[in-house]
Amino acid sequence: MNAILLYEHPLSPYAQKVRILLREKGLAFEARRPSRLGRSADNPELADLNPRLEVPALVHEGQTIFDSTVILEYLEERFPSPPMMPASPAARARVRMIEEVCDTHWEAINWGLGEVRFFRRGGEALGPRLREAAVEQVGHMYRWLEGLLGSSPWLNGEQFGWGDLSALPFATMSSMFGIDPPTGSAVAGWLQRGRQRPSVSQTVDEALATIPAMEGVADAVKAGAFRRQFRDHRLEWMIRSGGLQIVIDGLADGDIRFTDTARFADRRS
Numbered sequence: 001m002n003a004i005l006l007y008e009h010p011l012s013p014y015a016q017k018v019r020i021l022l023r024e025k026g027l028a029f030e031a032r033r034p035s036r037l038g039r040s041a042d043n044p045e046l047a048d049l050n051p052r053l054e055v056p057a058l059v060h061e062g063q064t065i066f067d068s069t070v071i072l073e074y075l076e077e078r079f080p081s082p083p084m085m086p087a088s089p090a091a092r093a094r095v096r097m098i099e100e101v102c103d104t105h106w107e108a109i110n111w112g113l114g115e116v117r118f119f120r121r122g123g124e125a126l127g128p129r130l131r132e133a134a135v136e137q138v139g140h141m142y143r144w145l146e147g148l149l150g151s152s153p154w155l156n157g158e159q160f161g162w163g164d165l166s167a168l169p170f171a172t173m174s175s176m177f178g179i180d181p182p183t184g185s186a187v188a189g190w191l192q193r194g195r196q197r198p199s200v201s202q203t204v205d206e207a208l209a210t211i212p213a214m215e216g217v218a219d220a221v222k223a224g225a226f227r228r229q230f231r232d233h234r235l236e237w238m239i240r241s242g243g244l245q246i247v248i249d250g251l252a253d254g255d256i257r258f259t260d261t262a263r264f265a266d267r268r269s
Helices: 013-024 044-049 068-078 089-117 123-149 162-176 186-196 198-208 217-222 232-240 244-253 262-266
Strands: 005-007 030-032 057-060 063-066
Touching: 005 013, 013 068, 013 089, 013 162, 013 198, 044 063, 057 068, 063 068, 068 089, 068 162, 089 123, 089 162, 089 232, 123 162, 123 186, 162 186, 162 198, 186 198, 232 244
Parallel strands: 005 030
Antiparallel strands: 005 057, 057 063
C-alpha cells in the first residue's frame, strides 16, 4: 500500500478527526507539520497542499486532498473496513449533521477560546466576557449531544463510529479549556468512554503535548510573524459574542486573514 501522508497540526480538531479514523481502521500514516504554519502568504508549501492555507491535507496514491470531511469520506471509501459510517441512509445523514454542527459552530467556540487564551485577544476587559460567552455556548453543545445520545453508548448507536470521531475532538478541546460536561450526564460518560479508546487517547495526548509551545504565539502575532484565519463561522462567533472590535483591530494591525480565492485559480490539481 502506498504511504499515507497527513499534513497537520496535533491541536487542530479537524486533523484529530482524521487521526482517529486512521487509527480506528488500523492504517499506518506519516504525520508531517507544514513549515511556517500560520504565516499566511509566505507559505508556498502549504499553499500547494491546500489553497486555504489550512490543515489537514492528505497525500495518497498521487492525490492531494484537503478539507477534513472530504479526507474522511475518501478514507472511508478507499478503506471500507471496518466501517465508520452506519448502515442506513438515515443514520448516515444523522452523523453527517453531527459532523457539520461540530465543524462549524462548535469549532468556532473553541477557536474563540484559543484566541482569548493563547493569542490574548480582548485583553483584561473583553477577554473574560468572550470566555463567559463561550462557556455558555459549550454548555449548549453538551446539551445537544445529551439529547442525541439518549440511552445509546455512542453517537453512532451501539458501536463507535463517524458521529463519535467527528464530535470527540471538539468535546475534548472544550475540556482542555476547562469546560467539562455535567458530572453524571450521558455526555460525560460518552466523553470518558471515548477517551479510553486508544485511537482517541493517543490523539488527545499528541494535542496536549503542543500546549506549552502555544503559550508564546501571541508574541509572534504582535511581531507580524503569524496571522490568524478568521473565516466564516469563526468571524460570526467573534462578532456575535461581542468581539467586533477585535476584528476591526486585527484588520488594522494586519494580524488576521481571510481565504484568498486567487489561490484556487493557481491550483493545478
